[in-house]
Amino acid sequence: MADIKQLISIIIPVFNESESIGFLLDEVINVMSLHKFNFELIVVNDGSKDNTQQVLKQLTFKIKELSVISLRKNYGQTAAMSAGFDSSKGDIVITLDGDLQNDPNDIPLLISEINNGYDLICGWRFDRKDKLINRKIPSKIANKLIARVTGLKLHDYGCSLKAFKKEIIDDIKLYGELHRFLPVLANIEGARIKEIKVNHRSRQYGFSKYGIDRTFRVLMDLLTVWFMTKFLTRPMYGFGFVGIISILISLAISSYLIVLKIMGEDIGNRPLLMFALILGITGVQLFSFGLLSELLIRTYHESQSRPIYRIRSISSANQN
Numbered sequence: 379m380a381d382i383k384q385l386i387s388i389i390i391p392v393f394n395e396s397e398s399i400g401f402l403l404d405e406v407i408n409v410m411s412l413h414k415f416n417f418e419l420i421v422v423n424d425g426s427k428d429n430t431q432q433v434l435k436q437l438t439f440k441i442k443e444l445s446v447i448s449l450r451k452n453y454g455q456t457a458a459m460s461a462g463f464d465s466s467k468g469d470i471v472i473t474l475d476g477d478l479q480n481d482p483n484d485i486p487l488l489i490s491e492i493n494n495g496y497d498l499i500c501g502w503r504f505d506r507k508d509k510l511i512n513r514k515i516p517s518k519i520a521n522k523l524i525a526r527v528t529g530l531k532l533h534d535y536g537c538s539l540k541a542f543k544k545e546i547i548d549d550i551k552l553y554g555e556l557h558r559f560l561p562v563l564a565n566i567e568g569a570r571i572k573e574i575k576v577n578h579r580s581r582q583y584g585f586s587k588y589g590i591d592r593t594f595r596v597l598m599d600l601l602t603v604w605f606m607t608k609f610l611t612r613p614m615y616g617f618g619f620v621g622i623i624s625i626l627i628s629l630a631i632s633s634y635l636i637v638l639k640i641m642g643e644d645i646g647n648r649p650l651l652m653f654a655l656i657l658g659i660t661g662v663q664l665f666s667f668g669l670l671s672e673l674l675i676r677t678y679h680e681s682q683s684r685p686i687y688r689i690r691s692i693s694s695a696n697q698n
Contacts, residue, residue: 386410386417386489387468387544391458392476393423396430397583403437403444405482413486419444421476422462425452456557463547471542479507480539481577488541488574497546497569500532500561501539501576508578520596527604528562532573535561539576543569558596559603566607613675617668624661628654 388406392399403419410417423431423446434446447461459473470492474480484501491499508514517536525531536558549567556563561571609616631654635645645651 384416384470385468386415386470386472387420387462387466388417388472388474388485389420389422389459389462389466390474390476391422391424391455391462392426392430393452393455393458394426394428394430395476395583396426396428396433398478399430399433399476400437402476402478402482403441405478406485407441407443409482409485415486415489417443418466418468420462420465421446422458423448424454424458425449427452454555456552456555459557460552463552466544466547469544471544471547473538473540473542475538478582479579480537481579484539484576485541487576488539491572491574492541492543495570496572497543498561498564498571499541500534500571500573501537502532502534502573503537503578504533504575506578507580524559524562524600527600528559528565528607530562530565530571532561532571534573535559537576537578555596555599556603559599562603562607613671614668617664617671621661621664621666621668624657624664626661628658628661631657 388410390399390402390406395402399421403421406419419441421434421444423434431448434444434448438444438446445465447465449458449461462473463471470489472485472488474482474485480501488499488501506514506517508517517534521533521535524535540560542564546564546567546569550560550563552560552563565571605613605616631650635648635651635654639645
């Protein structure tokens with residue numbers, strides 16, 4: 379049953395999707411109207427070089443729910459999504475791609491699951507209509523790696539079809555290429571997350587904008603997210619622990635070499651001496667990085683008045 383007071387924000391980032399965007403918006407409007415949802419449509423034109431902007435301009439005259447955000451150049455999907463999030467006013471935020479591969483008919487199911495008490499619903503393209511070698515196999519490997527590193531077990535991190543509670547989006551700050559790690563970032567904020575199977579369709583127009591170069595970016599972002607997951611509030615636990623271990627090993631090796639020196643052996647040409655020296659310097663540097671990181675994290679939280687916890691609800695006797 380649709381809640382007519384509940385506003386749904388649908389965000390669609392597009393880049394060179396002039397052929398598909400009109401059909402997609404028609405599908406979205408039909409689905410939302412059929413279920414009597416109160417909604418807004420936000421299309422973010424991420425610096426398209428075709429006539430996407432002209433198509434969207436014409437559509438704004440026909441679709442009263444449509445707002446178009448045009449970025450000055452192609453910033454990437456993370457920036458486009460962030461622009462949409464910042465402009466959204468809905469209680470629930472839906473994201474999907476503009477290439478018609480996500481099925482708008484799955485949107486009511488995502489909204490229903492959000493209203494069942496979840497903060498984030500992730501789509502799972504269980505029957506994915508993409509090329510096996512170029513897309514499906516690399517994606518499967520990436521999904522398993524991300525799940526293993528972050529501890530959040532999902533089948534499909536890359537599916538753009540997702541539903542968020544607005545307060546979760548407000549707590550997440552996107553930068554770089556972190557849009558594919560939105561479930562992990564939401565998990566850091568304490569979100570209740572569920573993954574559901576969604577329909578995936580073959581691409582009808584254009585071609586994929588992703589290249590093999592995104593693999594390198596995913597790996598770099600994965601390291602960033604892993605560090606945020608483990609040490610966001612206490613980076614000293616990461617740098618400091620390794621630094622102390624290095625210092626202790628250096629001290630142990632140095633003590634051993636000192637004993638040999640006292641016994642009359644020549645230690646000047648021993649590789650072990652250089653190894654102990656390198657470990658000692660590395661340990662001091664890592665420990666110092668840990669202290670500096672602690673100061674940066676404190677500045678990060680305090681400058682934004684950003685709490686290190688999230689409250690889901692508060693109950694008291696007066697509320698009963």
